Structure formats: C-alpha cells, structure tokens
Amino acid sequence: MDLDVPPHRAPQPREAVAGRVPLAVVVVDTDGLVSHWSTGARRLFGVAREDAIGCPAGELLPVSGALPQESEPGPSGGTYGDFGPELDGSLSGTVAYPAAGRARVDQPERGRIDILWWAYPLVGPAAERLLVLAADAVPLHSGDEGGAPDSETIAPGFALHTDFPDYRDLVGRLPEILPNMSVHEATRIVSQVLELGYPTLEFSRHARIPVTPDWGVPRRSVRSRPDDPETAADGAPAPRAVRRPELDLEYAAVRERLEFLNEVSGRIGTSLDLERTIREVTSAAVPRFTDFAGTHLRAAVLAGEGFPDGPPDVTTVWHRVWVEHNDEPGRWDDTVPVGESIAFPQHTPFFQCMVTGEPVLVPYVGEEMSNRISGEFEKRDLRPLITHRSLLIVPLKARDVVLGFMVLMRRPGREPFDDMDRTTGAELAARAGLVLDNARMYTYQENVADTLQDSMLPQVEPRMAGCDIATRYLPGTRLGRIGGDWFDSVKLPGSRTALVVGDVMGHGLNSAAMMGQLRTAVLTMATMEMPPAQLLRNLDDLAQRLGEQYLATCLYAVYDPISSELQIANAGHIPPVLVRAEDGRAELLDLPTGAPIGVGGVAFETATIRVRPGDRLVLCTDGLVEVRGQDIGAGLATLCASAAHPAASMDDACDTIIRALNPKGGRKDDVALLMARLNGIPDDDVAEWQLALDAREVARARSLVRGKLLDWDLPDAVESAVLMVSELVTNAVNHGRIRHIGLRLVRTGALLCEVSDDEPAPATLLSASAHDESGRGLLVVSNLAREWGTSTTAHGKTVWFEQPLVRFPRPRSNTG
Incomplete structure (x- = not known):
C-alpha cells in the first residue's frame, strides 16, 4: 500500500521493541560480599547460590571498577576484560551513575562466552550497595529474544523507561528481577533503577531495546494480518511477526506528538512571571506544531485579581498576551496586536471554546466560514488571515475554570489539524493551564503581599516640627516579600516627634500581622506621652498577651527640638547612628540594650542624648547590616561610614546607605531605614x-x-x-x-x-x-x-x- 507520508510523521528507521532476556541478578552489600544470587546467576556463571552468598563479589562477577577487586580471575580461571566505564570501588553509596560493559567468561560447560552486564549503585539505609544484572550475549547474535540477525554490534546501555512504548508494563516487570526480597526492599531498589536508567541493548547503534527479565512467560506478539506471508495458516503469529505499515505510521505520529509535548513541558514554567509563562507556551508551539499561535487571558487573571468569578460570557474582556507566527513580519500586528483587550462575539468558534471549555477544531476555513466569522467583528477584517487555513482553539483551564485560550492555525499546504492534533493541542493547553494557574496564584499572592505590606507601612511626613525625615523600605526576597520590619514617626505635643523602628522576628503573614498590631499599639501609646522606657514596658506586656511566640526588637526615640534632646529606649534592637553636623563624625550610640519585646520580666531604660541642629539620626533594622557568615560589626562599621558620607539631600543620604550595604539588591531579609535630620527650633x-x-x-x-x-x-x-x-x-x-x-x-x-x-x-x-x-x-x-x-x-x-x-x-x- 502506497501512503503519502508527511515528513514530520516519517517512522524511525527501526522500531524500538521490548526484548526479554534471561538475566542474572546479583546484589552486593557494603563490604563487597554477595547478598543475593538469583537462579539466572547460577545458570550463567555455574556457581550455586549457597556457594555465592557471602563470597567476595570480585571473585564471581565480571564487573570491572564497580568492585574493590579488579582483574580478578573468573569462576574458572579466566579473566574479565573489555569492561567499559569504571565506578567507585568503595561501595560507599556515593556513586551517582550506573555503568555497563562486556566481558569474556570461561564457562565450565560451554567454554568462553560473551557476557553483557549492568551495574547500579544503590543508596539508602539498607546494606545493599550495588545491583548487578548480566546476560549471555550469544543468543542475541543469532537473532533470538528480540535481537537482529544482521546485527554485528551489541552493547548494553541505559535509557529512560519513558523512551519506550508500553513502558508501564516494563515498569511492572522490574520487581520480578529481584530475588527473595521484601516489597519494601524491592520498591527502594526499583525506584533507583528507574531513576538512573532502564537497561537496554543497542544493536548496530541504530536501535535500543528495553530489557525485561525472562521467567519463561510466553512473549507477547505484535499484531499481524492473517494474510501476511510470515503468519501461520491457523492465524497464529509466526516466530517473527510483521507489523503493518499503517501501524508503523500511527506509532510514529503518536511518538512524535509525545516527544513534542515532552519538549514543550521542559520549556514552559521556567518562571512564575505570568506574561513570561504565556510567551513560553506560545513560542513553543511554533513552528513545530502550528504556524500561528495567539494566547488570550481573562483580564482579571492578568491583573492578578485572583480566581475569575463565574463562567465567561459576551461581556468578558480578554487580553491578548502574546502572538507567535512564522508568516512574513508585521502581517498580524495591526489586526491582532499584542496587548489588545477585546470581548469576543457570541457566534464565533472563539466564544464556543471559552464557554464550553472544550477544544474547537475547524480542519479547513473556507471562504463562506471565513466571511461568517469575520462578519461578527465590527472593526477588523479577519478574512485575509484565516481563509484557507486550518483552525484549532484550545482552552487554558485550571480547576475547571477557563482562564484563557490559544488560537492555533496552520497555513495552506500544510497538513490540516485532525482529531489527533486536537488531542495534542488539548494536552498542551492542559499542561500550560497548570503552569499558568501556578503563575496566576503566585502573581495574586504577590499582589496581596505588596498590598498588605504597603497598608501597614506609614506614609511618613517628610517635614515635622524641627526635623526632616526620609525613609526606605526594601522587601526581602523570600516568603512572599512580606516581613515584620516597620518604621514610624508620631507627632507629639510641644513640637516633639517620636521616631520608632521595629523588627518582628520571622517572616510571612504571621510576622506582618504582629507588626501591624505592635505598630498600632506604639502609635496609641506615643500619643499618650509615655516615656520611652514605659512605652516599651507596656509593649512587652501586650506582646506576651498576644502569645508566647511573639518576639520583636524595637527602638523608640522622642526628639524635642526646643530643648535639643533625644530620649531613647532600646528593646534588643541594633543601636542607632548619630552623625554630628559639627565635624561629620558618625558614632553608634551606646544605649542600654534591653531584651526583645515579648521576653517579659526585663526592665527598660531611657537614655537622654544632647544633640545640636543639623545632627542626623539613623535608625534601621538588622536586615541592612547582617550578612550570613559575617560579623555584624562589619555591617555596623559600613553603616557608620556610609551615614557620614556627605549628601545633597536626605533622600540621597538614604540611597548612599542602601548602595553601600545592599550593592546587588540581593538581601533575603527585609530592610527598614529611617533617617531624621534634627534641625531644632531657634x-x-x-x-x-x-x-x-x-x-x-x-x-x-x-x-x-x-x-x-x-x-x-x-x-x-x-x-x-x-x-x-x-x-x-x-x-x-x-x-x-x-x-x-x-x-x-x-x-x-x-x-x-x-x-x-x-x-x-x-x-x-x-x-x-x-x-x-x-x-x-x-x-x-x-x-x-x-x-x-x-x-x-x-x-x-x-x-x-x-x-x-x-x-x-x-x-x-x-x-x-
């Protein structure tokens, strides 16, 4: 039968089929002694199980480099050669990769035979440290057991079990190769075999055959036609059944699509950025699967507003996130521009897909259909773009809710989309929908975190009575960018100003919630004109009532611009820096440290500092000066040096400090910085x-x-x-x-x-x-x-x- 086979569906030169080979299975323990010896090992090497158990494996197995002994004589005095790549001979479980090789062995009854072997390093709490599989290569040369009679080269190798058809059946056969082991032991070892690679045979470097153990079960034959010349008269398959060309083409087409989906899955989801994820999905489909791909998202999804409410309808606004095609440049820019927001008409295949949540396939868009679809759009003519093309629209769903859809088209001259392509496109969209939903949830959570953090941080007035203030807040790079650092300034009677910086221990929503409670409490008590030490005492009592897990550091200062005095109390916080205007010298203020808020039972003290007009006070949290693995003294020294650096304005002074202590913007902890220039009142x-x-x-x-x-x-x-x-x-x-x-x-x-x-x-x-x-x-x-x-x-x-x-x-x- 002559078939017009498209190039992208051409079958491989040789089909990969499963081959069953009698295997010898041996397990070696940490000391290099044989702990398991299968019946197949007895038949292959001529050594009984009772003689092999407890014997040094190097005296029995032709596995070079994987055992402590090398170039040891074989069971009958022969030597093992041509062993392939070496492994760590310590059997310590640190070897990460398996090895395979060939060896010549003198067998008492058969003489010198050709052995193929595979060695898997094992890890885990048990004593087993090496799994060895071996097979006789002589029957393979004769074409038995799935071999090829015209093959001149046979070599053992490894491949992922997903590289072969019916791999689930192959995986199910793996536990059978482990002799006399419990389910727990077998499961542990099989999982490592699958992770490191499935044992295979390579014939003439053109075909790989997955090896499964042969326990005498009749081999499953391939499907054949009754009238095939190599089929027996009673319809039973002959020893070498012939696969029909239609099945070969179907298999090649399915395999190609699976390879495409596997490749796309590896390319998408490299980022949690929503728009980048969509670009990755769209670009991955062109040109291998389609000539045009355009992706649309619901506006609510793109805006990070959470999960869309209700099914889409004619009023739903869709945002065209990305378009990828291999047509001439600029052809699509005016008609379907990227970034456009649009509501799709009801009587169109686009609306049908987004409402039903099912793929819509139009194998060929003729002129009549093109006119009908284009007529639904008032301000654009789609006919030059869709006429004579094949159209496939697939939904992007998560938890049965349509988040968007992809429009895929093939140009004239290319094979139209068919049912298999619809399945492939739906699978592509399903995988993309999962990645998209993850990115959507991340974007939503990030927006919530930013909103929560912004709402809890005050809008500090840059000018207070007798002082100017500048602040900076840098969110951390971990745990959703939410932290417990805060700063505040409070206007007090008598032209005084309260300045506060605090840091709740930990990260995440719990820390941010506690930060909001403590900040509100400080604001309330400050307006009651409590002395700094008394305010921290009350704050400590409040934290203990909120829960034992609440701990925070806090620095509270009150500036009187008329008397030119600072009153400061410290609760376990890093000391502030005072930059003297007279000589530009920066110093860490020596204050009674106190214990963090929430410890309880510790007294706080108020220190009074005389200041002069123009002096600058710098308060910050430890995220600015602490670096893992470094002494905090180095960070404090850098803080003093950068705070003393001349600056044209308060904002410039803050930026100088941030650049000096956060040069690459990579600190994981959040940072709060408050700087006050103490101008005084004449x-x-x-x-x-x-x-x-x-x-x-x-x-x-x-x-x-x-x-x-x-x-x-x-x-x-x-x-x-x-x-x-x-x-x-x-x-x-x-x-x-x-x-x-x-x-x-x-x-x-x-x-x-x-x-x-x-x-x-x-x-x-x-x-x-x-x-x-x-x-x-x-x-x-x-x-x-x-x-x-x-x-x-x-x-x-x-x-x-x-x-x-x-x-x-x-x-x-x-x-x-």
Missing part, C-alpha cells in the same frame, strides 16, 4: 509665659499673643489665634487648681499654641445647646484650628492647637 521662634489663676489673665493672654504675632510679622494669624487662646486660657482658669497656667507659642511651618494647667482630666469636646452658657470653647477651637489635641502628664494636662501660616508680601512704600 529660641527666637519660641515664646513662653506664665499666667496666674485669675480671670483677668485672659485679657493679658490675648494681648501677649497679639503682640508676639505682630513681632513675627504674622498679622493674618492674629484674629484666629487670639480667639482660640482666649477660650483655652479661660478653660484653664476655670479648671486649674493651685499652680500657674503655662502659655507657649512656637513658630515653625505652622503656628503651635499650647496652654497647660495642673488639672489631669483631659479636655473634652462637648455638644452645647442653645441655652447653655458654657461648653463651646473647644468647639470654637475645633472649627478654627487645623489640628488640636490634649495630652495628660504627671503634672496636669496640655491643650494645644495648630493653625497654618500664610505670609503675604507687604507692598513697598512709594514715599521717600
């Missing part, structure tokens, strides 16, 4: 007075505020400030006890006013009715001030407000 911008507990002092307070604001050239702030100061001083006079009232004005980027008295109860905003004679003071302040608040101290309370300053240039005088 004395000329601060005014303080003491007022008596007398109602007449309210008028005096108004006069003092008015005069100071005019001195500061702030006439537009006078009216509002005087009114609010009047209300706060009145409240202080009414509620104060025995001490005087404090009044302070601070001019920075805004105007800050503070009124203090010795009543500890915090000021409360009341809802006064139309008939109430009091209770409206704080309501007035709340409406006029940009911000206001109250804080309680050991000596009383302070009520403050802040109002913006608008400076208008005064007109120049025309006189004189």
